[in-house]
Amino acid sequence: MPSTQAASCTTLILRVAAVFLLILATAGFTAIPATASGSSKPTIVLVHGAFADASGWRDVAANLSARGYPVHTFDNPLRGPRYDSTQLERHLAMISGPIVLVGHSYGGAVITNTHDPDVVANVYIAAFAPDQGEFVQGLLNPLTFPGSRILPPALQLKLVDDPTGIGGKNIDGYIGQPYFHEVFAQDVSSDVAADMFAHQKSAALVANLEPSGAPSWRTVPSWYLLSQQDRVIPPASQRFMSSRAAPGRTTEIDASHASLVSQPSEVIDIVIGAAQETHR
Structure with a gap:
């Protein structure tokens, strides 16, 4: 093959490989473009928890997008x-x-273990905020x-295919x-609870037992929205965690564990408050 043809072929292969790697890198991450000018606003990254x-x-x-914030939702592997x-x-x-990380439920444990220099705020929504060594x-x-x-x-169990598990299981x-409606989201309608159940993702049991690493909330300003009627993470546990992770920045509301669905305005308010206070 002439050298020019070989060079062209090599270039094409590299371009295809680059596109393939980009697709792999962005899998599980959805960007929602802002519908208003959001160039001066931080990006909001929303991290869901278990059973969602x-x-x-x-x-x-x-x-948030309508208010001009770039928004990403992360497909948490759990x-x-x-x-x-x-x-x-x-x-x-x-x-x-700049980035504002928002974690609900187990998603709070994930953002606690996430360390990125561009993160300017953590927001915990009825979430776990463990200290180092806690699980x-x-x-x-x-x-x-x-x-x-x-x-x-x-709580029910099932065997799943999982490349991160032993033997791929x-x-x-x-x-x-x-039990889903009454345990997870007792303050939403039956139709909404049915839709949430249909979107439920199971979580690895070992995720509940893995010790947490150094908490990001020790160095990143953090906020906490506590659900007083939570049947998943008891309010007493949330108060214990928020007193360490977000002292003076904790708000309590009369809501179930699924406050992001039943009271989205309260969630939006605390996220915007964190974004405005840390990025002026």
């Missing part, structure tokens, strides 16, 4: 804080400018923080259909 997917942020994301935060960090590296199940200890209903028979937990 990114669709739970629908109303929050649409409202495999464990270390693995999930590594995937999140890879995606954050592709965002230019999710320990923060649901019924002797210290009674009240969680994430127990059998509501893992044991995941999920909330059974008869």
Whole structure:
């Protein structure tokens, strides 16, 4: 083959490979363009928790976008804080400018373990905010923080294919259909709860037992929106965590665990407040 042809062929292969790698890098990360001028605003990255997917942020994301904020939703793998935060960090590296991280439920454990120099604020929505060495199940200890209903028979198990697990398999937990509405989101309508159940993602059981690393909330300004009627993470546990992670920046509301769906305006307010205070 003439050298010019070989060079052209090599260039084409490199271009195709670059496109393929870009597709792989952006998988699981959805960007919602701002509908107003948002050049001076930080990017809001929304991280869902266990027993949910990114669709739970629908109303929050649409409202923030309408106000000019660039919004991304992260498809949380729900495999464990270390693995999930590594995937999140890879995606954050592709965002230019300041970032506000928002984590709901187990998503809070993920943003706690995420360290990116562009993150200017963490916002916890009825979320886990563990200190180093703590783990999710320990923060649901019924002797210290009674009240969680994430127990059998509501909590059910299944074997799943998982490349991160031993032998390509893992044991995941999920909330059974008869219990989902009353345990996860008792303050939404039956139709909304049915839609949320249909979008439910199971979470690896080992994610509840993996010790957390150095918490980002020690160096990143953080806010906390506490749900007083939470049946997943007891309010007492949320107060314990928020007193360390977001002292003086905690707001309590009369809501279920799914406040991002039942009271999106409260979530939007605290996210915008964090964005405005840390990026003027």
